[in-house]
Amino acid sequence: MALKSNKRGSLLVIVAPLLTAGLMAALWSLDFVRELENVTLDHRFRARAASDPPPHPRIALLGIGDASLRAEGRWEEWSREIHAVFTERLTHRPPKVLAFDFFFSEESRVAPEGDVRFADALAAHLAPITGMNIALNDAGIDSAPPPQEYYLGGKTLPLPRVRGDLDALLGGNTANLPIPRIAESAFTGVVNCPASRIDNMRREIPLVARLGDRVYPSFVLQILIQLEETTPDAVDVVLGEAITLPKKDGGRWIIPIDRRGFMAINYRDTDRFVMSDYILVSELLDAVGAGDAWPAGLPPLTDQIVIVGQAAEGLQDLGPTPYHSLDPLFRVQATALDNILRSDYLRRVPMAPLLGGWLLLAWLTLLPLRRAPVVLEIAIPALVTAAYVGLAFSLFRSHSLSLPLVLPVAGFLLLHTGVIVDRLLAELREKRYIKGVFRSYVSPDVVHQILESGETPKLGGERVEITVLFSDIQGFSTFSEQLAPESLVELMVEYLSEMTDIVIDQGGTLDKYIGDAIDVMFGAPLPLADHAARAVYSAIMMQRKQVELREKWQALGKSELVRGMRTRIGLNSGPAVVGNMGSQRRFNYTMMGDNVNLGARCESGAKAYGVYTMITGDTYEATRAVRDDITYRFLDRIVVKGRTLPVEVYEVIEQTSRIAHATLECIDLYAAATELYLQRDWDGAGRAFTRSAALEPLQPGPDIATNPSLVMADRCRAFQLDPPGDDWNGVHIMSEK
Known part of the structure; x- marks a missing residue:
């Protein structure tokens, strides 16, 4: 548009970014905003998957897959003898930690004696771990304390050093606890890993959880505690900051958590994990002697962290990850453990510095664009947005640094869209003003031209x-x-x-x-x-x-x-x-x-x-x-x-492609007749025009008076009776307008 818009005041340029930043700050902590941001994280996870490093070498995954089910039958009918046999066979290749991502919360109905054998086999290992699942009510926390029998007993002790608001923890007053015999033989960790309400994705994992008024370690944290051969009273939990626990080598693990005790999962491609079939490995343990070489292609077990979980698609413990629509969920637990062992944490940029940088960028782009053409007002914010998104993907790939995308991008585009709309509305108001001024003494068409050109109308x-x-x-x-x-x-x-x-x-x-x-x-x-x-x-x-x-x-x-x-x-x-x-x-x-x-x-x-x-x-x-x-x-x-x-x-x-053949023939005959006409051959031309008249597409009728062939044929007859002079040059003088 050639008409220049009204100058927008400095007040708009200063105040609009502040108002937008305030709106962003108000929305920052809302769950739906966080869920949307997590969806953008999924895209970043997938974009860097090709460059993901291998998982920590001490993690070995054994999956109960289709081969295991074919060998032992339906999962519901498995005796714990199967787990007992596997655990016993590990004695000559003992792992540092043996973790079962199962509850074992009911006495076996298939073979009760298997419970005893399995518990004894677990007790023979240094650090066996099983899972428990806290039952959450709709609110996430029950108000009444549980009966004493619901508290976890056996080897597992609560975490005594927890600072922060315990009500913010994931928790409840009942849980699927391992049966007492197994609880006395193995440590227990909370396996709860809540999924997103939007897409059922698990993007964060609780490292501590509350059962009644006690706080217990998660499955992953329990593995780490047993790996470092420490005890719960050596674990320091500060909600909203970190979990700290000692390493055997004298160092300390410092694991960042939020106020709810959750750690963000820094997903790496879950296919990086080599997952071997549980029953196959069990049979190999029996077949391969203690002094024999372990088969190539299978993860070593000795002194490793062995995690056993469900992997078959027909089982329930599967869910979506950024890489697969159905992924064994114990690989999610393994991913969180891998993040800790490699100190590969997902880091998020805090709100305050991000909003400060956002405000600066908003002012830097708004000020020079105040008088720019509208196309630049659209193009520059679009380019800046694209550059920011590119930077976010680059920093995520190289440093696992998560720059928020949803609110900064939406706020930036909303801000510039609002300024553009304000400018267009100002121009519209000016157009209406000019129309009101000029409508009384110039035509609407000229008013439109004035608006398009921005020039004062003048005659000429x-x-x-x-x-x-x-x-x-x-x-x-x-x-x-x-x-x-x-x-x-x-x-x-x-x-x-x-x-x-x-x-x-x-x-x-x-x-x-x-x-x-x-x-x-x-x-x-x-x-x-x-x-x-x-x-x-x-x-x-x-x-x-x-x-x-x-x-x-x-x-x-x-x-x-x-x-x-x-x-x-x-x-x-x-x-x-x-x-x-x-x-x-x-x-x-x-x-x-x-x-x-x-x-x-x-x-x-x-x-x-x-x-x-x-x-x-x-x-x-x-x-x-x-x-x-x-x-x-x-x-x-x-x-x-x-x-x-x-x-x-x-x-x-x-x-030409739409003309009938007869019409084309008529045109050719008419052209030939015209040549005769210009040669003053009135008789020959008249006959030729008569022949073309028969092929004319328009014939005389109610709404057709004549056609060119009839007109020229009549003229030839008239010239036969009264020929034109020798100076005739084929020009016909029209007598009517």
Whole structure:
């Protein structure tokens, strides 16, 4: 838009970012915002998967997959003898930690003796671990304390050194606890890992959880405690900061957690973990002696962290991860453990510094764009946003640093969109003001031009090359006489709308309506190199639309007069004066000149030849220079009333591909007859025109008076009776406008 918008005050540039930043701060802690942000994290996880490092070498995963189920039957029917046998076989390849991601919360109904054997086998290991699941109510926490028997007993002790709001912890008052025999033989860790309410994805894991008024370690934290051979009283938990526990080598683990005791999972491609089949490994342990080499391709077990979990798709312990729609969930536990062992934590940028940087960037982009074109106001924020997103992906890949995307991007785009809308509204207000000022003494068309150009209107025009198109309904006075005013108005609205749409779509400029007549120019105010071709094609489309309208009106049962409506069109190309013309008080953007008048004469002159689209030689030549898919017929060389110089005129037939064979034959016969006519062979030409008349697509009838062949045949007969003088040059003098 050429009209400059009003200057926006500095107040808007300063206050708008502050208000947007305040809104972002208010939304920052909302759950749905965090969930949306996590979805963007999933994309970043997948984008860096190819460069993910291998998992920690001490983690070995054994999955109960399809092969295990085929070997031992349905999971529900498994005896704990199977786990006992596996655990016993590990004695000659003892892992540092043996962790089962199962509850073992009920006595075995299949083989109760298996519980005893399994418990004894677990007790023989240094650090066996099983799982427990805390039952959460709708609120996440029960208010009443549990009965004493629900507290976990056996080897597992609560964490005594926990600082923070315990009510914020994931917790409940009941749990699926291991049966006492197993609880006395193995440590227990909480396996709860809540999924997102939006997509069921697990993106964070609790490292501590509350059962009643006691806090217990998670499955992952229990593995770490046993790996370092420490005790719960050596674990220091500060909610909202970190979990700290000693290493055997004298160092300390410092694990970041939020106020709820959750650690964000820094997902690496879960397929990195080599997961071996549980039963296969159990059988190999039996087959491969203690002194024999362990098979290549299988993870070592000695002094490792061995985690056993469900992996078959038919089992329940599967869920989505950023990499798979169904992933064994014990690989999620393994991923969290891998994050800790490699200190590969997901780090998030705090809100305060991010909002500070966001505000600075917002002001730096708003200030220089205040007077920039709208396209730059759109492009620059889009480029800055793309750069920020690219930076977020890059930092995530290289440093596991999570730059928030949802609120910063949404806020930035919202801010700039609001400023752009404010600018556009200001321009709209200015447009309305100008319309209100000028409407009383200039035409609406000129007001529109003022708004587009930003210039003060003045009288005058310029000489430009254009093609003019004039159209008129044949016998319109009859329509006015026979149709009721309301019906006539309805008919003309439909007709003029259809025809105007065609010329506008082709780049024409509507000059004016005069009753049923339409005056159009092509090539002004915007220059068009192919203005003639556009005008000719518009005429073709208008005649096609006229046929469609006649068919429609016939189907609607309109009168014979309406069904027979036909439109005559005249075109001419050449220089003309176009611009604002009229009086000092009121003027229109219009066209003037001899070539304009000639175009109008072509429209009226078409009637004399019985054609409905007639163009001058200049339009014919200009159109053929840019497109060759239209067929024309040379009609005559004429001198229109009011002019002295002759002009060639042509009929526009149609696009060549749409013309019937008989019509093409008629055109050829007509051209041959014209040659005889110009040679003054009146008799031969008359006979030839008579033959072409039989093939004319338009034959005399109720709404067709004549056609070119009949007109020329009559003229040949007249010349036979009264030949023209020797100075005749083939030019026909038109006696009517």
